Amino acid sequence: MKRSKVAALLATTEIDREVLVKGWVRTKRGNKFVSFIALNDGSTINNIQLVADAEKFSEDSLREVTTGACIAASGILVASQGKGQTVEIQVNNIEVLGAADPEKYPLQKKGHSLEFLREIAHLRPRTNTFGAVLRMRHAMAFAVHKYFNDHGFYYVHTPIITGSDAEGAGQMFQVTTLDPANPPKTETGEVDYTEDFFGKQTNLTVSGQLEGEVAAMALGQIYTFGPTFRAENSNTTRHLAEFWMIEPEMAFADLTDNMDSAEEFLKFLVMYALNNCKDDLQFLNDMYDKELLNRLNFVVQNSFQRLEYTEAIEILKSAKQKFEFPVEWGTDLQSEHERYLVEKHFKKPVILINYPKHIKAFYMKQNEDGKTVRAMDVLFPGIGEIIGGSQREENYEKLAQRIQEMGIHEEELWWYLELRKFGTAPHAGYGLGFERLMLFVTGMGNIRDVIPFPRFPKSAEF
């Protein structure tokens, strides 16, 4: 007989038939006459109840059916006699596929702290919480591809190993096959990277944007969705050393098009979660964050507040609240400033644009005022910056000059500059941190709990 998934059985109206289920035991309870086994197979957060009568199953035969054990069970799917579920399985046969010593199995019926579960990342997907998070992670990844495919964007695979260190987005992980204890040296005593695998120094990517622009200047609209690496010594609830980033890039788009795209995209993703992850969202709402569903609904129903950086500075300066860091035009906004704007002043997502050029990246399009660039940050409640983007500088001379001013190695960016030399066009794009999106849609408080195997300083255990 073919295995049925628990999700399908709980949704079916065809009862009084024989079924086979396989999954992991969550709890067993009962008395000497009957045992009730709650079984979960990951297809849904809900369990199916197996009913094992003592006539068919001796106490001994159920000895290995304990919390955490993996079993296959066959029997008749029937309308439940008890309350709390509509159907259950009157079991005829149980096979223990893998026992789990109840003295040693770390997961129990009752709740565990998220900190403890982080130490057993190989078992935490079997909890309600991580089952919900991982199913939602899949749903969100699928929704990303669906949105862009439906809107005429092409998925482009940008390289994970990069020879450019000019992206300026933080510390990078080096990729090398040289012997770390005894690397080849040049005459001046420095490591000779011409002997390395690629003949030059290489690193793991911190962004696919520059290569994404290459593709956008041929295919029109593209997006990347891949792993991204930052070797910063960041120890926060919002940073990982290895995370996934989505970077759309659009030819013939300006900053307004960019804002429109980012807002529509985020709303689509949240709407997709609301429509397709109901059970998991309800669980997370009940267990972790009673405002989660309200907040998600609010985001899809209200337009984001669009605001000039200069206006934001004025709002912050006239705010009654005292800030730890002083506010002055030309300084970057601190977390406390972003939180004030989003959570206190506007009480909705905010898109901040036109930042001072000296606090933003070299590739952003310069405004006529000579002071600001067409940058855009989307700020979300509780998370801060969820998207960062800009219109790109498409003028060769202005871009080359900016590269010089900022002391970036021009020779490594020759191909990026040539995009402006041959058939240049206005274009814009942005980057969405996938795990920050996951924080928002799940209501989880720590980014280490929305990725199956988190990578952060001093931690790569699993």
Add this chain to the structure above:
RNA sequence: UCCUCCUUAGCUCAGUUGGUUAGAGCACAUGACUGUUAAUCAUGGGGUCCUUGGUUCAAGCCCAAGAGGGGGAGCCA
């Protein structure tokens, strides 16, 4: 990296002014119970009080250093 808090049973935590035998709930084991819903009830086993050093007649508790973890900040997505 900085600030701050925490570390006691498998898990979550209590532990008074430093005082003699370190507790609870859950989990686990045994038993009871004719349909349970994180089942319930009874009984029982279970401890490197993070590590090292110090103060003291006496340290889970006070002091110092270290390790691990949480939260906040910086950097950013």
